[in-house]
């Protein structure tokens with residue numbers, strides 16, 4: 001993983017939350033909230049919470065006395081998430097690396113993490129940390145994207161942007177968000193971290209946007225793909241976005257709303 005892959009700061013939190021979240025994250029956030037709340041946990045830790053889409057879905061499902069600690073590596077994402085959440089005395093916002101959690105052993109009933117594990121430089125270390133802070137009988141609930149070919153818009157954007165930089169194509173989307181999808185490997189790494197009961201389900205959904213341009217702007221300007229494009233030539237960010245919009249329009253519809261397949265693995269680990 002490139003260093004810039006984990007940098008969600010500058011203009012990214014706002015573009016991420018307003019464009020990426022409705023496009024691909026909201027649909028899985030309601031599933032994640034259902035799964036996390038299913039055991040009526042008294043305490044929940046969320047890692048890699050980003051701009052708070054799961055937090056907004058899960059908080060209303062937790063009990064009045066629940067403790068809900070919401071964390072992310074990047075403080076600008078946590079600040080953005082907190083600014084979108086109404087006052088809620090059950091929630092503690094905190095910057096934290098999922099690989100070095102600043103919490104006591106056995107302090108949570110549920111750890112949840114939506115589309116964060118792909119960013120962990122060492123997944124076994126991240127899973128070991130999640131297990132360490134879980135109480136006996138606790139559950140680690142998380143999801144990861146399936147391969148890029150099963151996620152239509154990400155694949156189209158990656159191919160279109162590659163044509164703008166043919167000698168050094170930006171590969172963020174394929175390398176990181178869509179770079180950790182082998183179910184056997186996920187199972188094996190969770191086992192190495194000590195989890196004994198592992199359930200993995202692959203879920204397909206549909207991504208929707210008001211226009212092809214919204215999709216292109218979301219991916220090119222609201223994710224670390226932006227960092228990669230700007231590192232090559234910042235003056236080409238708009239051209240790369242335009243090319244991505246043209247590619248999406250030609251494959252998914254030139255006028256009005258567009259839809260595309262998205263697919264992810266949803267995992268519950270315990271024991």
Ligand SMILES: C[S@@+](CC[C@H](N)C(=O)[O-])C[C@H]1O[C@@H](n2cnc3c(N)ncnc32)[C@H](O)[C@@H]1O
Pocket residue numbers: 006008021025047048049050051052053054071072073074077096097098099113114115116119120121
């Ligand atoms: C694709 S976003 C997902 C955010 C959110 N869970 C959602 O569903 O919208 C990935 C998030 O992982 C965070 N992240 C990257 N590396 C991390 C780490 N080592 N520990 C905690 N968070 C991390 C990033 O800051 C970013 O907010």
